[in-house]
Amino acid sequence: MIQLPASYQEYLAGKEERFVQTVRPILMQSAADQLHGVRVVYNHSGHQAHLDDSIPFGTIVEDID
Incomplete structure (x- = not known):
């Protein structure tokens, strides 16, 4: 199983579940x-x-569109 690097895990810590569900697949791909x-x-x-x-x-x- 692919494990996220510490920097990605720290980024997700404390974020809302909906945000995590949006971002996590791309972090896993990376x-x-x-x-x-x-x-x-x-x-x-x-x-x-x-x-x-x-x-x-x-x-x-992080960027703003």
Whole structure:
């Protein structure tokens, strides 16, 4: 089973369950390939997360759309 790096686990700690359910699949994908970090975008309809090849693995960047 794929384990999230400590930085991802710390990021999720204390977050609302709905947010975690939105972001966790992308964090798991990042952890599986260990190539890219994750960008979490806050927009008017909620949150989106995606892999970002400009962000190093293990790093999460929050952004506003």
